[in-house]
Amino acid sequence: MDRDSVDWHGYIPAVTTPFTADGDLDLPAWAAQLDWLADQRMHGIVVAGTTGEWFSLTEQERAELFHAAARQVGDRMTVLGGCNAYTAAEAIRHARAAQAAGLHGILLTPPPYVVPSREEILAFYRDVSKAVDIPLCVYNWPRGTGVDLDTELLTRLADLPTVVAVKNSTPDFGGFVKGLVALRHRVRYFGIPTNETGIELLTRIGGDGLMGAGAVLGADHPDFFRAVAGGDLDRARHLGARDRVLMENWFGADYGASFASAQAILKYALTLRGVPAGHVRRPLLPLTADQQARVRATLTDLGLR
Template sequence: MFSGSIVALVTPFNEDGAVDFNALNALVEFHIEQGTDAIVAVGTTGESATLNPKEHIEVVEAVVKAVDGRVKVIGGAGANATQEAIDLTLACEAVGVDGTLSVTPYYNKPTQAGLVAHYTAIAEVAAKPIILYNVPGRTCCDLLPETAAELSKLPGIIGIKEATGDLSRVAKLKELCRDDFLLLSGDDATAMEFILLGGHGVISVTNNVVPGVFKAMCAAAAEGDRTAAAEHNDKMTGLYSALFTEANPIPVKWALAEMGKMPLADLRLPLTTLSEAHHDTVREALAQAGV
């Protein structure tokens, strides 16, 4: 259901800090035109941490309406309180998402048993598919392959976004999890190898700015064509580093504004716009990618 080139979509803002829904709709059209396979609304890149609950669901609903069934929409629904994650999951489902992305609880550092209990509680009430999201660099919580395998036994949990960048986990997850369990990369720099090793796709930051190239790379890798995949991937290697010179989504929002894809590069505090020292780095990476 969810595979290939998936974008972790940014959330544009107006000068007054409100969500810019016109720019959001335009970004959705850009991705559909470029062949993006699915869209994640209000994940980390969509600034889930600083949208209030009402805004969170409004943005997810706006993406669902703009997409109008043309591609799959995945709603960001993770939280570090299980009941809050349940509430977000049900609210995303109510506005029409095809599935939800549920990050491991952050800051409070649950045990592996706690993770099983957390996701089991969500799966018991969710009607739509759930994708686990493991990003220990942000959460200080690592969902181990053995734990993912236990959770994969639950019919509502259909896959994992694995953002450690540790390619050895692909084989481990394939060995331990059920055969139809989706393996999605969450690390752009290693995404090509992840797919060539048997992964099913990637939820990407870089896809925001070069969706056509990213789609071509994913498609070639899925076909096992390393040569073609590498040709596309090589165009984006500069972006893989430039878009993380400061915390995501600072650089990618600046890049999109520089490209004219949205009016402003503004973010919600405590994030601030990209430091001038990194402007040329991002510009050069965009040029390398043919933008």
């Protein structure tokens, strides 16, 4: 497999997992949220990623989400299964569940918390790649894993038979661009910012899109990439500026939330937009009144309330 084995492109957000106020998985809300994402013309979604609170899902719940997403929208967009885990054996079970559900691929970080060495990272991905024949996107997220996959290591990972994409959420922008130049012809490369720099990268060097989070702006997110692809750069700049408002108001340079948890922020924002995103599950906590006001103010500034 390589980048030409899949058609992943554009805006593919990691989406929230709806829970009830009591912390139960809310599958009817999940179906409604998936329909909204499809109606907003997402190019794809990531199920049970960090935004989807994978860390508090049981193995059965994750599999349920995979199957429900495939049934609801799998014929309308790319659906990737988040398979983050502390061991390769766990990740393999999740990957097999994604494959059994009929998902188009999987997204996988190095084991979080462990801070593995380079050779341990290679062995982890090699074990998963050998065990499950499903397209794999390597997810570099230093904030969540404690390791930053540099270009040399990403290049070695791209040699694995099922690796077809990289989501590179490094705060090292120079490293991001170096990886893009080195890998753009071999794997799909995600993490392109929705600003003038992103437009320059897409039009002059390459790149495939952005695996963002939440999709709070709805169609504005994927339409940025459609506008660039269609040559309507003024429209792309307008849509990208709206996205940057969210990034600047709610997130930091390392892609972490600047207040509360990203999941609570995104769920509250989606709920304000009429999307049944549900509640966060503990250990995460809902937003305070002041934090809710901050989210409402941002949506008001964007004309969404």
